[in-house]
Amino acid sequence: MSEPSGAFEYAMPSLGADMDEGRVIEWRVAPGDTVHRGDLIAVVETEKSDIDIEIWHDGIIDDFLVDVGQLVDVGTPIARLRSIDGTAPPPRSPPPDEPASVARTGGRVPASPLARELAAAQGIDLAAVRGSGPGGAVIEADVIAASTGAPPPAAPAKSESPRRSPDRMRALIAERMATANREIPHYHLSRDLDVGVLDSWLAEHNAARPITERILPAACLVRAVAHAASRHRELNGFWVDDHFEPADSVNVAMAISLRRGGLVTPQIERADERSLDEVMAALTELVAAARTGNLRASWMTGSTITVTHLGDTGADLVHGVISPPQVALVGFGRTRTRPWVIDDSIVVRPIVTSTLAADHRASDGAVGSRFLATLSDLIDNPEDLL
Amino acid sequence: MTDHDETTPTGSATTVPGTHQHTDLVTMVLSAIADVAPELEPELADLDHDVDFWMELQLDSMDHLAVMTRLSEQTGVDIAERDYPRLTTVASLRDFLAAGGT
Numbered sequence: 001m002s003e004p005s006g007a008f009e010y011a012m013p014s015l016g017a018d019m020d021e022g023r024v025i026e027w028r029v030a031p032g033d034t035v036h037r038g039d040l041i042a043v044v045e046t047e048k049s050d051i052d053i054e055i056w057h058d059g060i061i062d063d064f065l066v067d068v069g070q071l072v073d074v075g076t077p078i079a080r081l082r083s084i085d086g087t088a089p090p091p092r093s094p095p096p097d098e099p100a101s102v103a104r105t106g107g108r109v110p111a112s113p114l115a116r117e118l119a120a121a122q123g124i125d126l127a128a129v130r131g132s133g134p135g136g137a138v139i140e141a142d143v144i145a146a147s148t149g150a151p152p153p154a155a156p157a158k159s160e161s162p163r164r165s166p167d168r169m170r171a172l173i174a175e176r177m178a179t180a181n182r183e184i185p186h187y188h189l190s191r192d193l194d195v196g197v198l199d200s201w202l203a204e205h206n207a208a209r210p211i212t213e214r215i216l217p218a219a220c221l222v223r224a225v226a227h228a229a230s231r232h233r234e235l236n237g238f239w240v241d242d243h244f245e246p247a248d249s250v251n252v253a254m255a256i257s258l259r260r261g262g263l264v265t266p267q268i269e270r271a272d273e274r275s276l277d278e279v280m281a282a283l284t285e286l287v288a289a290a291r292t293g294n295l296r297a298s299w300m301t302g303s304t305i306t307v308t309h310l311g312d313t314g315a316d317l318v319h320g321v322i323s324p325p326q327v328a329l330v331g332f333g334r335t336r337t338r339p340w341v342i343d344d345s346i347v348v349r350p351i352v353t354s355t356l357a358a359d360h361r362a363s364d365g366a367v368g369s370r371f372l373a374t375l376s377d378l379i380d381n382p383e384d385l386l
Numbered sequence: 387m388t389d390h391d392e393t394t395p396t397g398s399a400t401t402v403p404g405t406h407q408h409t410d411l412v413t414m415v416l417s418a419i420a421d422v423a424p425e426l427e428p429e430l431a432d433l434d435h436d437v438d439f440w441m442e443l444q445l446d447s448m449d450h451l452a453v454m455t456r457l458s459e460q461t462g463v464d465i466a467e468r469d470y471p472r473l474t475t476v477a478s479l480r481d482f483l484a485a486g487g488t
Contacts, residue, residue: 203467203468206467207466207467207468210464211451211454211455211458211464211465212455212459214451214467216447216448216451217447218447218448259423259425259426259444260425283448284448284451284452287448287452288422288448288452291422291423291424291449292424311446311447312446312447313441313444313446
């Protein structure tokens, strides 16, 4: 797999299921530099956005294999590195996240839950991974090792390809949404949430804090979705190869609309394990990065459920379209002041309509109803969200 | 945290009213918006300082918080949530910041 010298190649990552190609528009490192897992090494331009890409393991940059501005297919080696200590590195290329490759994760290959999750999130075929765990089971290290493998045949550089344009982004969204509507039998549920308790709780919570530590209702909604998804696992994961693969963690993709048109869906990883403050910080970071075109590669793959929040100038509710291979999308409309019945009296309350679009292949309406009930319960008891 | 004591309406503790000229403050508000929403920069020159610019420019709650955070950090003036409803125009923000948050 790797050369004896410990040399390895880093390939153009897939930064979302609809990305086929990309171009390096800036190197953040130079040949000779030592890099560590997680370092940002380049800025890649895709149809949707400019994205900082991270290296997946330690090494020393030997050479760049593509020119700045050169458009190449996902999987094309773009840099050659060698391991720091000269031993063979755990070679891997960044995760291809194409649903097409995710969809091959079939059968029941013996594998640890973590390996399964990693493989599903990264679109790796478990059946093709050699397992080194007990009984030949695939473990995390195997998946990481397998994901570099031999890079796909390097495509020749394409010279003609327009810079991304709103039209190109539109075309990508069109293709993806058409696939979703053609292949996913959606069912849609809705439930009105009285956010009065949440609003007063937040007002009190925020009044005692400086502006940099205040929480927005949107963060509470995301936190509640992550919580509810961790309790209703049939809605959190991937539909692959005619069966549902639940995910072990809840990675919430946020649909963020861009002012120049279109939208991006970066994720808050493991949102179910984060506190409300951490979710708020992550959300702030994602939105700022999306709006200024500074998204990171690790935010763009592996999401297990999507949230779309229309904001207070938006519509009352959204009947969403699921982003495959996920199986659920949760939507929140604007806050409306409505007459509401509490204990046989009509009162005026702030109401947000929550909706769930779910894949009927993976779950039934009863599951979705329970999910929305859990969500409602969490919004009624905001201290549970901390 | 105690640097921004909301219970001090005069802002005498840490903010110095009049530190910034009105024109500086207008520039500061407009650049905060431009930082948060770079695509809107071309529209800012013609922005009416007396319209609700959050609505006019379709800024959402995340944008709102980001702009307010910048202004608060740059001026040292605390902007409490209860003040938000009256801070919807460039002019009202300018006056509020010039007065040290009153």
